[in-house]
Amino acid sequence: MAEEPGKPVENQDAIAYQALTRAYAELRVKNYDGAVADFTEGIRLSPHRADIRKDLAYTLLKIGENEAARDQFGEAMRLNPADTHVALEYAFLSFESVDRTSHGEAIAGKAVARRIFDRVRHDSAADDASRASAEQAFHNIDGPLEANIERWKQALATGPETFSAHFELAEQAEQRDELELAVEHYRRAWQMLPVRKGVLLDLGRVLVHLNRMDEGNAALLAASRGGEPRAAEFAKGMLPDRYPFVYEFRRALELDPHNIELHRELAYLLLRMADRNEVPAAEAENEFRIIVDSEPADLLSAAQLGFLYLGRNETVKAAPVLKRVLDGGDEELANRVRVALHLPQQLRRTASPDEAAAEARIMADKSIQAGYLKDALKFLKIAHDADPVDFSLILKLASVYNMLHDDRTAMRWYALAKQSEDDAVAGKAATSINSLRPSTEDFRTTVWSFPMFSTRWHDLFSYAQMKTDMKLKRTNWFRPYISLRFIGDTKETLQGSTASAPQYLSESSFITAVGVASKPVFGATAWAEAGESIGYLTDHAIPDYRGGVTWSRSRGENIFSKERGFFFETNDDLVYVSRFDHDTLGYTQNRAGYTPATLPLQTQLFWNLNFTGDLKRQYWANFA
Template sequence: MRRGGAPQRWGRCAAGVRGLRTGRAVFAGEVWPGGALLLWIAMGKLTIGYMLLVGVLGAQVDPVYELLDRGYGLLKQKDYAGAVVCFEKAVVLAPKRVDVRKDLAYTLLKVGENEKARDQFAAAMRIDPSDVHVAKEYAFLAFETGQQREARLVFDRIRKTGDATAEAAFQNIDRPLAEGIARWKQALERDPGNFSAHVELAGLAEQRDDLALAAGEYQAAWRMRPGERELLLKLGRVWQRMEKPEEAHAALLAASRGAEPRTAESARRLLPERYPYVYEFERAMALDASNLELRREYAYLLLAMGRKADGERELEKLAPKKAEEPALLERGAAESVKPAESAKAAQNAKAMGMRSYEAGFMNDALRYLQAAHEEDPLDFEVMLKLGWTHNMLKRDEEAVRWFDLARRGADARVAAEASKAWRALRGDQAVVKTSFWALPMYSSRWRSAFTYGQAKAEFKVGGGAVKPYVSARMVGDSRGAVSDGTTAYPVYLSETAIIPGVGVATKQSHGVMAWAEAGYALSYLKRQDGTARGRADYRGGVSLARGWGRLIGSNEPGWFLEHHSDGVYVHRFNKSLLVYAQNRLGYTFRPGALRVQLTWSGNVTADPKRQYWANYVETGPGLRFRWDSLPPPVVFTVDVLRGAHTINADNPRRPNYTDVRIGFWYAITR
């Protein structure tokens, strides 16, 4: 469908400065030249002062003035992405401004974001329903993005005001729906048992807003195929629009249990966040009597509430053989050994907590699991699940406490899982986190071994995104940076120093981290270049590390890709800024207890000062491996690289080189 609305134009904000219109002054009589000059100067000063005053007052009165002004400027430069950012910030500051939302919507259309533009027009229409132009823009975009029902309703409202464009658009949507409904009704008259005809007719009726017809046809289709729970999702959606909340809740609750994952998730989004009541389970089972998951959850809810007879009766409907259901097995044991009632209550609450967790109802899971822990304080599996529940609710401090308790249990599986989770979370929650990494490496090009490493202690200060730390770096080589005129190393290899320092670092976000550090480099050897052994050391940078696919810690074989980028500024290296990009593509194997990766590397290093030693590219094959008995952070590497300097001014060596590098990586965090 082509959009037939009014033409779209870009406009500046009404509250902004739109410019000053000036005319010519006509003076009667003779005016001496000096007086005219002074008069024009005075008028110019007044004009400039007026413009500044208007700008300042406009910016003060309108909180989004500067953002809008910047956005319009970016539009003139055709920087639509930048303009979108400005207008989005303006919408946050002035959410009730229709003109701002319109500007954002039109800019989003420029960059092809039709759905986001539609949503902005929808918000503007809710703010000012009388704006026909905005309503038509929304309706056209709703139709183009698959929301035919919403588009039809808006065009129907507008056409009643006599708008010819809305009338034509409405007919273009409504006519095919009406014709389709008529055809499927005729098909059902010929074959009332045609399941597909019922579903198609219900879908068209829903789009045409004939909700009673849609509900009836969805019900007919459900009676024919009661296992198709997607029909319950659609039926619940229609009943919600018909303002039948009880019927809608029953259909959606049944669809959220026992259906395929996509349908169940869609149904959960339409349900209230609270856990269902008993009578709501009963209504859902009346609609979907064959839903075993629904009935099982209902039975365990009854048991958790102390309604033992009712709960076991429901379980017997699921499992005629007592051994098939844990609660029935528990009843058999109760008849013989009469365990304490508190143990039964703990098991019931635990079962409900586990089921609520698996269903995604974290608040209900927390309540049931806490009750189970109160009844049986030594159930370490409950402690473990409490840790995961708090973690899912983003309460990591509580999660760490529960994982710490669970890892002390006798069950090896529970203790191992809890220990792993505790170590992973404790690093973020600990007041002091210590870490150490080392990278010893041999290079055939330099005929020497090099060692890089750092020991660091980070301190948690409040909940800020920046953490202070103290560290000691170590950079050295086995030949002691001996210079014989032919094998002198570049400065980035020949530090031969220990560098204590203090710094700050941001938390990692999407693999990105920034840091800055001030320290003092102490050379452990006499410097061959004649400089002092001790020098101030200031450095900082930004790093990005991402991995995709089957990395070396994966339990499955497959392809992988790793990318590491670093921008590092080192003040004492002639104030150099070094930029690295390292990429590895390869395949991971799992031969027995080994983890092996065949890799191909592509590396680029550059600096703005165009120093030969800091500008080169490398590529070549490699091998990485480890075995399961080693600590997880240990990885051995062998790389065969062919490199070329991209800048060769002052380079005492050949521009091309081959380098075989053998080393291993080790890291530990406490």
């Protein structure tokens, strides 16, 4: 995204500050979806900053969005090539990618990973740990590739040629950056099995990487017309952002001469150009003739060729071609021919509901494969209206709504699909419901417990809370909640008068309350609640009113970081508690230390420096 014109970079950073503050606050409470949204907003406001993309990438990893995280690490590496840690993260994710839509893209990603590891291991500016990690990763990749390439070469030299042998050799060569070898064997694999259009996509990708643009675009153009829908979509995405020229169609047809869709598109392009006197009409006619001769079932091209003959009054040539259309079964096209021949038209048979539903299913599947999700939704609804108890269709509807990010509607369809007697359909629906529920629920429940031992009091304390908050439809600035707190200790020392002066910091009670909490702003959250404190030792209940502001900030490598390094965290609270003689207490808890990031458990080593004070200067509430 381009920077906003007329707005200096430092101003953009200031604008992004609020979104980033919200993002880091969301991370502290593990609301990763909210953090992703705020980091994304920060990137929109300050697109030049690699650090925001880096933090977004780590957050995406926490929610299992590895491919999205890989893309963000890639952008961060582009913005700051000197950050070897980001480069390594991108390389590892590229190598491990299980791309859901293109095996070829995954192969290209592994080649990229190898290049990055090779660069980092020779980078004198990188730290020793990064160079060592890159060195090991490079050899782990390069050694098996070299061995596999030699094995496939030997297989082709001593045994029969097969598609698999050429294709596997080409993939291994591409990953090892032996690109000329990859081109040779992708081409041989394609020649042996021309129906595999995906091989043309692989060939085009490697040729483009070699900067052989004309050859690469010819392969991509051939892959983008006809054949495998996914390969076609990826090939279209790699082609130049313009319509192909005639010579490019011709080069693609030299590579793939039996590609009827490519011939047909070129024929219609030449026909439009002939209408403008840019090329002779004979060029378009010749393309249609090639199609009709090689593909008798292509009635549309036959009709067009017949019309061209009629336009020159060559009825003898036109008759057999147009008769093929009249006898071909396409009633609408046949009627158009009858109009041209001044013959009476025939009434068109209306398709039965079952036929219409079947056709809608086919069109829905094609639309999904091509990525046209709104069209797929339209066809799926037509099919569902015809057969409302087809649970596999219902599951597919739910999945399309999910892909369109309409999760609430998707949940309703998944709930219907879950009622299926087919265990596979019901199981997929149940799994999807569990995945979507957190993002759609109006209520959210959190539970935490904080047990600790104090040598000052020689006692084991426990603080715990269960809280359920509600998402309001009209605002996201605050959320009401209900809460149950527990504060107690093992010695059960709270007796009598100490209830008003809890010197052991244990109230030995359950506290029920209703409250409201604000949305974090610059890392600060305000909250207030009213409830009852019920002593489980005294069975005495008293009103309990609490409220305050909490603020937190962290710097460096936090406990969830994959990178080792130093960190600093501060958590500061100002709390009013009616039960403590209407006292207001202040806490500041500060930690500084080191995150190893190499242990199997998430671990930190740190020093603590905490201060507690209150307005009434009570002795138990003022210490460091």
